[in-house]
Amino acid sequence: DAKTTQPTSMDCAEGRAANLPCNHSTISGNEYVYWYRQIHSQGPQYIIHGLKNNETNEMASLIITEDRKSSTLILPHATLRDTAVYYCIVRVANTGNQFYFGTGTSLTVIP
Amino acid sequence: DTGVSQNPRHKITKRGQNVTFRCDPISEHNRLYWYRQTLGQGPEFLTYFQNEAQLEKSRLLSDRFSAERPKGSFSTLEIQRTEQGDSAMYLCASSLAVGSYEQYFGPGTRLTVT
Numbered sequence: 001d002a003k004t005t006q007p008t009s010m011d012c013a014e015g016r017a018a019n020l021p022c023n024h025s026t027i028s029g030n031e032y033v034y035w036y037r038q039i040h041s042q043g044p045q046y047i048i049h050g051l052k053n054n055e056t057n058e059m060a061s062l063i064i065t066e067d068r069k070s071s072t073l074i075l076p077h078a079t080l081r082d083t084a085v086y087y088c089i090v091r092v093a094n095t096g097n098q099f100y101f102g103t104g105t106s107l108t109v110i111p
Numbered sequence: 112d113t114g115v116s117q118n119p120r121h122k123i124t125k126r127g128q129n130v131t132f133r134c135d136p137i138s139e140h141n142r143l144y145w146y147r148q149t150l151g152q153g154p155e156f157l158t159y160f161q162n163e164a165q166l167e168k169s170r171l172l173s174d175r176f177s178a179e180r181p182k183g184s185f186s187t188l189e190i191q192r193t194e195q196g197d198s199a200m201y202l203c204a205s206s207l208a209v210g211s212y213e214q215y216f217g218p219g220t221r222l223t224v225t
Contacts, residue, residue, distance in 0.1 A: 034213065041219075041221075042218055042219070043115070043202050043204070043216030043217050043218050043219050044154060044202070044204075044216045045216070046213045046214070046215060049213060085153075087153055098144065098146075098156035098159065098167070098169075099154075099156070099214060100156075101153025101154045101155075102153050103151070103152060103153055104153055
């Protein structure tokens with residue numbers, strides 16, 4: 001599975017959009033981009049995943065560049081409850097085994 | 112609650128004791144995963160099951176660790192002769208074996224070895 005690079009930490013003002021970048025320059029054609037987050041002392045929570053096209057669900061939007069070498073997770077209106085560590089992971093979807101989490105981005109939403 | 116559950120949520124034990132953790136996955140999920148997480152790090156894969164078969168084990172899973180999923184439903188993770196380095200959060204996740212395989216995590220069991 002390809003490796004990812006994320007900033008160690010970011011701040012975002014409450015009510016603003018939080019844009020979390022992820023670089024995955026060695027991604028293969030059959031690897032998906034997954035995003036998880038982990039709120040302090042809880043298990044990771046699935047947010048969204050995508051292959052090529054941009055994706056949106058009730059939690060977030062995922063924007064994948066045309067060359068697929070990077071992506072951005074967008075939380076459209078950040079709240080204090082979005083303060084968490086966000087992990088960007090790439091993986092071949094149908095292998096179905098482990099995720100490699102890395103150290104993620106610690107997002108702090110500021111009142 | 113139809114999510115992944117783990118018990119106990121916290122466990123404090125003395126070095127050298129054995130501990131066992133339990134994970135109950137989402138009922139229709141046939142894949143079950145165990146991860147370990149230490150402070151400041153992301154979760155690290157330990158092992159996973161499809162139904163009752165243990166399909167992969169990480170080299171992190173030393174001989175003192177054993178996991179079972181006897182009936183393809185709940186799973187247990189046992190650590191024998193605990194060491195202080197075993198102190199961590201132990202996370203369980205489950206997924207379907209089709210589609211995009213996103214994993215759903217439980218709240219974890221926090222182990223402290225004194």
